[in-house]
Amino acid sequence: MVTAALLGTDRRALPAALHAPGKEAPVALLDEAAVQTVRRRAGLRPAPAAAPPEPAAKDPRPPLPPAARRRLATLLTDQPGTGSGGRRGATPDLMELLPQWLALANARGYGAPPELLPALLNAARGRTDLRPQALTFAGPRALWLARLNPDWKFALRATPGSGMALPAANDAPQVQRLWEEGLFAERVALLTALRAHDPHAARDLLATTWPTERAEDRLMFLDSLRTGLSAQDEPFLEQALTDRSRNVRATAAELLSALPTSALAGRMASRAASCVAVDHVSSTPTLMVEAPHECDMAMERDGVVPKPPAGRGERSWWLGQLVEAAPLATWPARLGNRTPAQIVALPVADDWRDELHAAWCRAAVRQRDATWSRALLGTPAAPEAAGPGAVSLAERAKLLAALPTAERADWVAAFIASHGLSEAFQLLGVCAVPWSEPLGRAVVDALNIARDAGSYPWSFSGVMGLAERCLDPAEAVRLEALTAIPDEPEDASPGAGSYWSEAFQRLVTTLRLRAAIREELPPL
Structure with missing residues (x-):
């Protein structure tokens, strides 16, 4: 039968038993194939049924009002137009409203309709900017679905610990066990959750295995200390300054520089202050800059990167890092008890102005200092679009975030x-x-x-x-x-x-x- 079907009934004749009176050969072949299919299916022996998946976790949030549910369905089914010549027409782009809709629904505490979860996950799959809000709105059922559909695996990757349940922060034995035996993603999720609940306990847990962790893992774990960063973390971070990995040392130095009272911040303040002074000899007070002549081992230990990027001078590169890491409270006393606005207004000798002001901009952004940000922004109506301190609109945007x-x-x-x-x-x-x-x-x-x-x-x-x-x-x-x-x-x-x-x-x-x-x- 297979040979006849492949070659055709004109080239391979059917057995005589299949020929029925008045029935053409192709029809007889198809009829016999249908009979054989029924026989094959009827002869199958029953096998044990596969275990059904565990039910999805309940979502305790209240359901959407009917009008909001209809609106969400419309937003999810909208396909942006493909107009030509840059002409969008007068029709709104509904997909651009979806992020705001999700943010508002999350703020109001509503849960996602189960029937719209597939469309919501498909939308988030195609737009990474939607994923945080979409997964928050989708709730635990999104993770349940993601385990059943490979197209939605991003939901597991975006969830700490791939959505796995973590032990309670006060369950010390289970916390210690998961920290010592868990997968890397589970350990990162555990440390992040514990840091938000009890910063000191999270740091102490990290210290128990710190020397045996891989360099890339130490870097990821150290980054979790940004949450709840305080002076109590300084001894651990000071120890991390001697780490074998340069990236770990740089991250530890960045965290310490964000603590104005840390010993590293004091060392950076001393180094930066020795590079900048006011020259009172000239008719107009002027800032004099003497950039470092070398990057010694102590500077490297405190996070200064010795090798500059291509096209950048070594001394200006070192100066920028020192000024950026120094507490901004260093400068008023060092520069004649002037206010930040008065300091920024001072002329700078030998074309060091842009480098010095750019470093102060980075310091103001890192330390979220509103007073220095105002001084570096200048007045909105200033003729210079970049402002007296900022050297670009991108820097101005960062400074504005501190206000x-x-x-x-x-x-x-x-x-x-x-x-x-x-x-x-x-x-x-x-x-x-x-x-x-x-x-x-x-x-x-x-x-x-x-x-x-x-x-x-x-x-x-x-x-x-x-x-x-x-x-x-x-x-x-x-x-x-x-x-x-x-x-x-x-x-x-x-x-x-x-x-x-x-x-x-x-x-x-x-x-x-x-x-x-x-x-x-x-x-x-």
Whole structure:
């Protein structure tokens, strides 16, 4: 039968027993194949049934309201358009609303509908930025599903210990046993959880096996000490400065430099202070810089990397590391009891200004010092877009993160009013969502100015995308007037008015959708 099926009934005749009156050979062959299939299935002997999977853990969170569940289903099934020529049209991109929907649902404490978990995991599989919020919302059932479907293994990798249950922090025997016998992922999860609950116990547990750990494991374990870092960790970190691994030594030095009262911070302050002084001989007080002439063993032990990257001078490289690691409280007393703003305003001799100020910027970011951050940022209306201390907009964005939320928004609003939107994208990214009213109005006013100038909105697509996600939904009323097609000036780009109209229509519709989402997810 197999040979006849392969060669064809024209080339291989069927046995006479298969020929039925009035039935063509191909039909007779298929009929016989069907009979043989039934015989084969009927002859199978029953085998023991496979063990069913353990039931998924219960999710104690309350279910979504019906309207919110329907909204989530819509967001998960939306496929972004593939428009051409940069034209997105007036239809909102629903997938861009999904991260905010998940954040709000998690903040309100709702649980995920089981029937939507596959679509949610598929969305998170394709977008790594969704995964933290999606897995939090999905809850324990996501891990249960991930163990059954290889496409969702990312959920296990993203969960400490691959979602395995950890012993209670006060169960010392079980904690010690898992620490000594567990897999690496389980040990990292255990140390991280214990550090959040009892920092001292986590450090003591790590110390019991520290000398026998692999270098790459020591680095990962040491990084967990960032949570709850305190002066009590200093003796352990000082010991880690003599580690065989340079990466471990560098991480230990970074952690110690974040403790202003640590011995390492004092040593770095002494080294940095010896490199910078005020010259009172000249008519104007000037900062004089004498960079280190060598990187000795003691500096290397404290985390200074001796070899600079390509194109960087050794002395400037060493100076930057010393100043970055020194507590910022070192400088006022060292430089004539001046305030940070006065210090930043001082001229610096011999072209050391950029190097010195860049190191102070990194120190202000690391130490989250608002006073120094204000001084290095300068005024928003300053002609220099980078500011008196920061050498780039990226550094300004990092410095802004050290300021209180309201002050940060006001500073960026004033910057936009002075410089427009072309240089504000990175700064807007560090502002709290939703944007404050002054910041939102500054962005809308700047977009309106660009619209009236007749340019295409594509140059502002990044800011427009941020506005869709970050503007307060209450701004939709104010933006309604901008959805009409404006009269184009003679020097305007052809068709720019209709493009702007579509962009503002999309923005208004998106803001209204965000307002509806808020109403559909009420606080519990």
